[in-house]
Amino acid sequence: MLGYHSADEIRAAEAATGDLLASGVLMRRAAAGLAGVVAAELRARRGAVYGSRVGLVVGAGDNGGDALFAGANLRARGVAVTAVLLAPDRAHAAGLAAFRRAGGRVVDALGHDLDLVVDGVVGLGGSGPLRPAAAAVFEHVRAPVVAVDIPSGVDADTGVVHDPSVHAAVTVTFGARRRAHILAADQCGRVECVDIGIDVPGARMVALDDHDVATNWPVPGPADDKYSQGVTGIIAGSDRFPGAAMLCTGAAVAATSGMVRYVGTAAGDILSRHPEVVAAPDLDSAGRVQAWVIGPGAGTDDDAADKVHSILATDLPVLVDADGLTVLAAHLDWVQQREAPTLLTPHAGEFARLAGAPVGSDRVTAVTDLATRLGATVLLKGRITVVADGAGPVLVNDAGASWAATAGAGDVLSGLAGALLAAGLTARVAAASAARVHAHAAILAARGDDDTSAGAPIGASDLLAAIRPAIREMRSVA
Ligand SMILES: NC(=O)C1=CN([C@@H]2O[C@H](COP(=O)(O)OP(=O)(O)OC[C@H]3O[C@@H](n4cnc5c(N)ncnc54)[C@H](OP(=O)(O)O)[C@@H]3O)[C@@H](O)[C@H]2O)[C@@H](O)CC1
Ligand SMILES: Nc1ncnc2c1ncn2[C@@H]1O[C@H](COP(=O)(O)OP(=O)(O)O)[C@@H](O)[C@H]1O
Ligand SMILES: [K+]
Structure with missing residues (x-):
């Protein structure tokens, strides 16, 4: 650190x-x-x-x-x-x-x-x-x-x-x-x-290093089973955006052992790619989870808003991203009333919707103020990721390269961080650890198989495929 x-x-x-x-x-x-x-x-x-x-x-x-x-x-x-x-x-x-x-x-x-x-x-x-x-x-x-x-x-x-x-x-x-x-x-x-x-x-203000991330990363122990490591629930995707659900769920599957549940319209696509995912058509039949991720590609209509409301009414850790944040911008009290951990992962545009004003030049103060106002942990995306909960030190991560600036990369990040929340990490550490692995995965994906390569542009699927190699590399230094 x-x-x-x-x-x-x-x-x-x-x-x-x-x-x-x-x-x-x-x-x-x-x-x-x-x-x-x-x-x-x-x-x-x-x-x-x-x-x-x-x-x-x-x-x-x-x-x-x-x-x-x-x-x-x-x-x-x-x-x-x-x-x-x-x-x-x-x-x-x-x-x-x-x-x-x-x-x-x-x-x-x-x-x-x-x-x-x-x-x-x-x-x-x-x-x-x-x-x-x-x-x-x-x-x-x-x-x-x-x-x-x-x-x-x-x-x-x-x-x-x-x-x-x-x-x-x-x-x-x-x-x-x-x-x-x-x-x-x-x-x-x-x-x-x-x-x-x-x-x-x-x-x-502190930055986690690879060693911190590796030592915090949840891996199964002798007494673990598929439930004991924390089950991640993903509510993502829509008829229009099935890809967001694939990327987010795939990242949760790659991040931890245990189990990932999925609720939404993309179940068919997801199961064909990730047969280990347990899918359900609606929240009532979803089964128990230890943390929810809601929002990527999930839409902003009344039905989507009802889901965000129901999930935030639980006493489980919840990560809200993307469309979920757009819904939330009109209902900040849903977060303010919560006692369980809430992690919000906006990009700059979503941040402005939530805060009512653009991030501005002092990103750290802006993120800290929003976190304090909402009683939540806020992760602001970008080359430099800023994570604040208004109480502990601000966690900052420099991605070291900008290959992750590609459509769908945020969906991968929310799946990663959600899985860490389900495993019991605090929202701050889950957020900052996910950001660091995500950034490293982007570099590995851009580099390809050649260690000395200058890199080439990647898509979010490439980034997703590099999550496990990134975790492996970090764990090997711990
Ligand atoms: N204290 C210690 O123990 C140690 C301190 N150490 C060193 O001291 C440094 C701090 O020194 P400092 O306080 O003298 O200020 P400093 O950064 O030199 O700037 C002041 C001058 O800059 C000017 N200026 C302002 N803005 C400007 C701009 N945009 N573009 C151009 N000019 C601009 C401003 O001009 P003025 O407004 O007066 O016209 C003023 O004269 C610290 O960073 C470290 O390097 C080390 O030795 C370790 C021990
Ligand atoms: N310039 C950049 N350098 C490094 N990483 C970036 C940069 N811009 C964005 N990112 C990262 O890429 C991801 C983009 O997320 P987001 O904007 O939500 O995209 P999407 O909604 O299409 O998934 C985030 O993880 C963010 O931190
Ligand atoms: K200088």
Whole structure:
């Protein structure tokens, strides 16, 4: 599990070191770590540190100070270092003095022959897009960028990527990861966290890793039978959308052992593909389950709404997705009155229907607010999945690629998460674990049989077929 911290949490941890902050010791440690990462990057990219060329883009605050001290350190390793000062009168004085003493040169514009550029424009103190002077410098940068703390122009807490902003190959941060490092993961590139001896509290935003997912994943034990592992009930599909039922039910079958029940009009198709599913024409004859998934392709007419109402009136865990969410948007009290766990899995459009307003740029706050208002767990889909229940830490997953942005992929996700709910995982952990396996399955499916493949587009059926290989790979690391 990795934690991601807010700017306030980081600043408080730095302030708590007292003299270490005031005397500049923290900055020296940060700069030494930064220089170490830049040197390693130079070695990896051109085979040597000595004789390479690095350009610094230096803002008016301590972020620029880090860059200047690191520049001095790199000079001592035989690197030719030049610096553009965006605010020459306000550049970090001690950093600039050290840089000059070490033989660093201040220039008006960066050269075109640089091996790396260091973005020391702005870090935790930034807001909004890159200002014009900084943007003008980066417009001509072709070399890979190492960002100090945060790529400039990216908001540290919300991860909003302003335009223009810096796109980094590597981001070097200090003491603990910032929220932007996962919320804007693609913009940050690889994130290296340097220890500077600060003590940060437990994070309010965390990401499960493969090991967490694997250790939580339910597998049958010696005393288990088909009922004891939790039976998943799926209410999905319609004459118009039978495929949603196939994908959702298929994912539940792939996710766990035990039993999957299906209620709806697609029973014939489902049984021909998944004969292990126990199908029933209506809720009354469905049999007992430990959690319900309702909504994918299920329609929004009165009959569909009645089903959503009946299912939410049970005291079982319920996952509502897709059409179920559209129905729910007009009946939020059906969720608010529940005591059993409820997991809602909207994409951005469904989220706007539920919340009454678009997600906006601060996705984490938006999801947390909706979860709190509804007394439910909300999973917001996308490249970065956000799961909040309004009480525990927010769980975030970076899919690492966007192959899952394909029709029907959401139906696979709800089947997966529903099966985990039935197995007894909490709604937050079920949601975040399903998102991580789903994302990994998309990558495996896109890659095909070739480990080194750059990937090719997939459909949701391919993603479904890769669920078991994804679970297998994750379990093999645990
Ligand atoms: N504290 C510590 O212990 C440690 C701190 N550390 C480091 O300090 C960093 C925080 O430093 P900080 O607080 O000085 O703020 P910082 O990020 O440099 O930005 C302020 C300047 O940016 C400018 N600016 C703002 N927005 C902008 C934009 N969009 N585009 C362009 N410019 C913009 C703004 O200009 P102004 O508004 O004043 O004109 C202001 O001058 C932190 O991220 C880490 O790197 C490490 O050394 C570890 C120890
Ligand atoms: N850009 C993206 N990168 C990675 N995953 C994505 C991206 N966009 C969507 N996804 C994932 O793909 C799935 C799409 O779900 P959804 O929009 O409900 O589609 P559908 O309703 O057609 O099944 C979700 O699991 C979501 O998290
Ligand atoms: K920066």
